Amino acid sequence: MKYSRKEFITRSAGALLAPIAIGAGGWINAAPVAGIPRNAAERNAYTRMLLDQLCTAIGPRATGSEHYAAGAAIIHGEFKKSLPVVDYDDYAFDRWELIGRAGMEVGKQEIETDLAFGSRGTPENGLSGILSRQDSGFIVVHPENKELLANISVNKYGRSIPVDRSTDPTLPPLFGVGYRDVPLLEEAVQSGSPVRLHAQVRFSSDGKGINVIGRLPGKQPDEILFLAHADTMYTTPGAIDNTASVIVMMMLAHEAAKRGNHKHTLTFAATDGEEYGLLGAKHYAKVRSATDTMKNIRYVINFDSLAWGPNLWVNSLNDEIKMIIRSIHSDLGLKSYPRFESNDGFSMDSAPFRPSEARAAHINSRGYDAQTLPRYHRADDLPQHVPLDCTEQAFRVFDEFIQRVDRL
Ligand SMILES: [Zn+2]
Missing domain, CATH: 3.50.30.30 (Glucose Oxidase; domain 1)
Structure with a gap:
């Protein structure tokens, strides 16, 4: 029996890194997506693979822990696959x-x-x-x-x-x-x-915070900044809060890098210490002010927990952002209902970027509440409970968002 690559990826998505029998060819080691995912099936496999590496193999990644540092190294390596500039942004803090x-x-x-x-x-x-x-x-x-x-x-x-x-x-x-x-x-x-x-x-006093910052320079310094916290509460591997969102952000980076030729500079920040006083975002914002680049930021989009359900929960005071997200949903024929809230988009990790005066949105999600929300900050926020329809859809919406904003 022979599988096409697409079938193979789909089939191997549930059995990460495990040897899979593919008939007479014998056993092969099925690391599903070694490179950059190219389509929906590969994105699902890529998401499963990284959830497995970050949440199953490492576990809770509370800020300041060795486990967090190991996760940050994986994220750095993934950004490196497609982005020309990837940096660690370190800082010290009192660890608890x-x-x-x-x-x-x-x-x-x-x-x-x-x-x-x-x-x-x-x-x-x-x-x-x-x-x-x-x-x-x-x-x-x-x-x-x-x-x-x-x-x-x-x-x-x-x-x-x-x-x-x-x-x-x-x-x-x-x-x-x-x-x-x-x-x-x-x-x-x-x-x-x-x-x-x-x-x-x-x-x-020996706490070390580590943000991972990937950048795709555009033709202009005008910038779209994406944020997703890569740390977890100390009680949980944090598959939905917030590892899956970090993976969506990485897939957006890969896709944007593949497309290239953007007017806007795109920055993808995997932040540390969100669960601990937003320390990572606060530090990175300080760096941006100190280097006089805060003013380049035109859009700040913070992803927190994109996979509680298929309906994006958009907190923003900016009508343009809301209109773009609304029209993307109808143009792509998505069968989900974004919930628009007139809350300040400069909230949680995007709050420290207020001095940019950018258009801001804080994005969460709802829709599978009874199944997903009881896992919030608990040990069973695990990879196998991440609904992949939600990560794929968030990817599609914001991949399109980048392209539409770039044309404005
Ligand atoms: Zn969170």
């Missing part, structure tokens, strides 16, 4: 690590919990207090003097997750719980049952 696990007991009941990334820990023997409701979460206070001892945030999407608390480590410890445990906590508020919390953390 959790020692062991965070724990919570309400009365005698253990509750699943995660400490926020960058949060202070508890004293070595933990802390105890009583619960009360506050806003959408809870607080733990001292039973007598009512001093605030800890904050508890509720994950509205599913079970317990850590959030980002890196911005102010002087605040009381912040623990995350899942919404399934809210009734139990409510009960404890009523009954005054004691709650015990413990989590040990370590800060060290």
Whole structure:
């Protein structure tokens, strides 16, 4: 039996790097796409291959970890396949690590919990207090003097997750719980049952942040800047948040490089430390200001979690960007419904680029919410759960976006 290349790629997409029998020819080592993907089937195989390398083989890639650095090296190597300029943009920061696990007991009941990334820990023997409701979460206070001892945030999407608390480590410890445990906590508020919390953390000054910046110079300095964070929360391999979006960005780079001849300079920034106070994007923006190139940026497009579902969630105050994305959907006959929000496009990783005064959009996605969103920041945000229709579609929309903007 003989397969055409296309069939072979399609068939091998589910069995990455594993030897695949192809009949009388015997076993061949099926690295599905060694070079640059050329069509939808190859893009799917390429996405699977890189998700496997980054999420399965390496795992969680929290900022400052060796695992993050290994992932950054892979991304650098992929950019190098097609872009003429690829650089690391390094910076130093105070690294945070959790020692062991965070724990919570309400009365005698253990509750699943995660400490926020960058949060202070508890004293070595933990802390105890009583619960009360506050806003959408809870607080733990001292039973007598009512001093605030800890904050508890509720994950509205599913079970317990850590959030980002890196911005102010002087605040009381912040623990995350899942919404399934809210009734139990409510009960404890009523009954005054004691709650015990413990989590040990370590800060060290040797943190190294690593952005990977690929560039495709155009005929003009006028620039379209794409951003996608390459770090993950410390609890997850982050297949949808945000590895798949980084891969979409790499495929856009490959396709643009193949096409060549752009008016605009295209920059593709895989940023570090998004889950930790946007440190990578903030640093790269500083570099752009210091080198007096911030002003060249005409468009800033931030990709965060493009594969929760097929409907792009477009946050932008710029009508031109929205109009282009809307018409691309109808012109390409895409069977999905972008959701347009009048939110500032300078949000999350694109926020530090506000001084450019560029047209900005922050892009997320929705549509398979019940299946995908409970995996947000959790250990099961895994490659096999990434819907490839979403990555392919995001690729098609923004590949077309680059071409249309370039013609304006
Ligand atoms: Zn993210």
